[in-house]
Each structure stands twice: as C-alpha cells, then as structure tokens.
Amino acid sequence: MLPLLLIIYSIAGPMGAAVDLGAGEKERGTLEPLLTTQAGRLSLLWGKFFAITVMGLISTISSLIGLYIAMKQDNGLFHGGAASLGIKTILLIGLITLLLTMLFGALELAISIFARSFKEAQTYISPLMIMAFVPTYATYMMDAKNIEDFYFHIPLANVSCIIKNLYQVYITTPILEQLLAG
Numbered sequence: 001m002l003p004l005l006l007i008i009y010s011i012a013g014p015m016g017a018a019v020d021l022g023a024g025e026k027e028r029g030t031l032e033p034l035l036t037t038q039a040g041r042l043s044l045l046w047g048k049f050f051a052i053t054v055m056g057l058i059s060t061i062s063s064l065i066g067l068y069i070a071m072k073q074d075n076g077l078f079h080g081g082a083a084s085l086g087i088k089t090i091l092l093i094g095l096i097t098l099l100l101t102m103l104f105g106a107l108e109l110a111i112s113i114f115a116r117s118f119k120e121a122q123t124y125i126s127p128l129m130i131m132a133f134v135p136t137y138a139t140y141m142m143d144a145k146n147i148e149d150f151y152f153h154i155p156l157a158n159v160s161c162i163i164k165n166l167y168q169v170y171i172t173t174p175i176l177e178q179l180l181a182g
Contacts (some may be wrong), residue, residue, distance in 0.1 A: 002163060002167060003092075003136070003139070003159065003160035003161075003163040003164055003167075004017075004136055004137070004139075004140055004160065005063070005064075005067065006060065006064075006093070006096075006097050006163060007100065007132065007136045007159060008098070008133075009059060009060040009063045009064070009097075009155060009177075010056065010060060010097055010100040010101045010104055011104050011128075011129050011132050012059070012129070013055065013056035013057070013058075013059030013060050013063075013101060014052045014053065014055055014056030014059070014101060014104055014105035014108055015108055015125060015129075016055070017051060017055040017105075018052045018105060018108035018109045018111075018112045018121075019108070019112045019118060019121045019122055019123075019125065020118075021048045021051065021052060021109065021112065022109055022111075022112025022113040022114075022115065022121060023112045023113070023115040023117055023118050023120065023121035024112075024118050026113075026116065026153060027116075027117050027118050036049070040115040045156045048109060049102075049105060049106060049109060052108070053098075053101055053102050053105045053110055056101040056104070056105050056109040057097075057098065057101055060097055060101060067180050080091075082090075089166050089167070092166055093163055093166060096159060096162060096163060100159055104128075104132070107128060108125055108128070111124045111125050111128065112125070115123070120124070132156055133162070135155065135156040135157035136156050136159075136160050138151075138154075138157055138159065139151055139157045139161055139164070140160070142161075144161075144164040144165050144167065144168035145168065147161050147164070147165075
C-alpha cells in the first residue's frame with residue numbers, strides 16, 4: 001500500500017501550488033508585473049518550481065506522518081501494524097519520492113502555465129492524475145518477489161515496483177529470518 005500512497009501523494013501534493021503559481025497568477029493579473037521585475041524569467045521559473053516541490057514534499061510527509069500515527073494506534077484501523085523501516089530504506093524511498101514529486105510538479109506547472117484560467121488548469125491536470133493511477137494500480141496487488149522484469153520499464157509502475165522491492169529487502173527479509181531462526 002505504501003507505493004500506491006506515495007505516488008498518489010506525489011501527484012496530488014504539488015497540484016494546488018502548481019495551479020495557483022501558473023494559471024492563478026495569470027487570472028489575478030500578477031504574472032505580468034512579476035515578469036517586468038529585474039528577476040530573470042528562468043529564475044522565476046526555478047523559484048516557482050522549487051516552491052511547488054517543497055509544497056508537494058510537505059504534503060507527502062504530512063500525509064505519511066498521519067498514516068504512521070494511525071498505524072501506531074492499538075485500537076485503530078491498522079491495529080498497531082506499523083513496521084520499522086531502516087534508515088537506508090527511508091532515505092531511498094525519500095529520494096524516489098522527491099524525484100517523483102519534482103517530476104509531477106514540473107508537469108503540473110507546465111500545464112498550469114499553458115492554461116488560461118484556474119479551472120482550465122485543473123481540468124487539464126485531471127487526466128494527468130488518471131494516467132498516473134493506471135500503472136500504479138497495475139502493480140498494486142503484485143508481490144515483490146514475483147514482479148516480471150517488464151514492469152520495471154513502465155513509467156510509474158517501475159517506481160511502485162522499486163518501492164515494493166525496497167520494502168521487501170529491508171523489512172520482510174529480516175523479519176522472516178528472525179521467524180525462521182526463532
């Protein structure tokens with residue numbers, strides 16, 4: 001479930017900021033005065049891109065913290081099912097999430113700048129989300145041990161497969177070794 005949630009959070013997290021920093025500024029009439037300042041167009045674009053990335057990461061991290069807290073509840077839905085991830089796993093999954101958030105932030109910003117209004121930008125971004133969900137859901141029920149190699153060549157399905165393999169290597173294997181030894 002973790003790969004699915006990370007991909008969904010990486011898509012949905014930067015969306016609001018991207019739509020507002022592109023089409024929202026055009027609609028409010030604040031983009032043209034911003035372009036007349038001494039700041040270069042490329043530096044404005046990079047600033048918007050990094051702001052979108054930071055907002056996407058904050059959204060993703062907040063959602064994961066909430067999920068972790070929910071998993072730690074003994075009487076909750078997950079009944080204390082939180083696994084303890086190793087630092088290597090957390091760093092690798094964090095890097096993958098960062099790159100995925102940057103990718104979707106850039107795509108959503110480009111779509112937002114292309115759109116003429118806030119609603120039009122949201123309409124254009126909606127198919128992007130649907131297209132991203134298809135390969136993610138295709139690998140949702142697969143076991144990390146039995147994933148075919150061609151799934152690693154499909155965009156977004158490969159991200160889901162990598163996260164599943166990281167989880168399998170750093171979580172499931174040590175637990176199985178402890179169970180077999182004990």
